[in-house]
Amino acid sequence: MKNSYNELDEVDLRILALLQDEGRLSNARLAERLKLSETPVWRRLRRLEDEGYIKAYQAVIDRKKLGIGLVAFVRVTFANHAGEQPHQFEEAIQRIPEILSCHNVTGESDYLLQVVARDIESYGDFVSTVLRRLPGVAEIHSSLSMREIKSSNRLPMPGRQN
Structure with a gap:
């Protein structure tokens, strides 16, 4: 294989x-x-x-046509990395559709999330009612996208020129 x-x-x-x-x-x-x-x-x-090279087939949908106007990049920091909290956090993230991606990162924060919301008000509600209640979360820092320059899921193919 x-x-x-x-x-x-x-x-x-x-x-x-x-x-x-x-x-x-x-x-x-x-x-x-x-x-x-x-x-x-x-x-x-x-x-x-x-062999898992192709994981799934899906349509690329225009989020704005669905009324999803806000993209936020959210840095999440834990106060304590011991115990089950990181694992519980990662399991909870899997069930939240507004979180498009989650990465465990190096640097000042522990996780970097890409989150979508209808608008700034709904994003604020999401932070208060969802993100702040996730296991282990001590700090949340958000950067809101002012304008999307490029968004793609296409990977560069090894050995091919772009």
Whole structure:
């Protein structure tokens, strides 16, 4: 079983790149773009899924059209790192849809969150009723996005020029 991108060949990387750009490509269209027959492309695609290179397929939705106008980057600091609180915090984060990402980071804070909300008022409510009540949270520092310059989930493919 392959578990390192170093073991992926150029065709595998091209499949991943094409699907990042257009996740709804049919196997036939994918094979056409790769200039290969459908069966080998289907096998490669299944292998990339089975080995976890492709975790899921999803649509990219315009958050503003859903009325989600605010993005906040939130630094969370713990007073005490011992015991179960960090683990409980991380489990709780998984169940909160407003938190798009959570990273355990180095530096002055322990975690960096990306949070979305309808507006500043709803974000304030979220901080008061959700974030401050999470296990272990001692300090919260928010930076609100004034303007989004780039937002992407697309990863650079190893060995490919951008």
